[in-house]
Amino acid sequence: MLRKQERRKGVHARIRRVVKGTAERPRLSVFRSNKQIYAQLINDIDGVTIAAASSAPKDFAVKGKKVDVAKEVGKQIADKAAQAGIKAVVFDRGGFLYHGRVKALADGAREAGLQF
Numbered sequence: 582m583l584r585k586q587e588r589r590k591g592v593h594a595r596i597r598r599v600v601k602g603t604a605e606r607p608r609l610s611v612f613r614s615n616k617q618i619y620a621q622l623i624n625d626i627d628g629v630t631i632a633a634a635s636s637a638p639k640d641f642a643v644k645g646k647k648v649d650v651a652k653e654v655g656k657q658i659a660d661k662a663a664q665a666g667i668k669a670v671v672f673d674r675g676g677f678l679y680h681g682r683v684k685a686l687a688d689g690a691r692e693a694g695l696q697f
Contacts, residue, residue, distance in 0.1 A: 592676035611674055636653075648682055663693075
């Protein structure tokens with residue numbers, strides 16, 4: 582019987598077989614821990630992280646519900662993408678269900694103008 586984390590890594594490996602990020606359309610990778618949420622824009626061809634945002638910094642603006650925090654992280658990553666000249670991404674949910682905080686991050690990024 583697989584543990585929850587092992588199952589998630591297997592699902593993520595299946596997703597990564599299909600989802601590849603390029604310079605024009607990088608991969609928006611999401612990682613969710615119990616307390617924080619992280620997002621990165623990754624160019625898989627060059628192996629470079631273009632931009633990153635997370636809820637971990639001490640000066641993070643939003644406090645309160647985790648879903649609200651995730652939405653703000655989505656808006657931040659979309660703003661950083663716009664500064665880097667990126668309009669469209671491919672979404673990598675990292676093996677997590679597209680529900681709750683992962684969905685909130687995606688919705689926040691879409692609201693701020695990111696297309697995927």
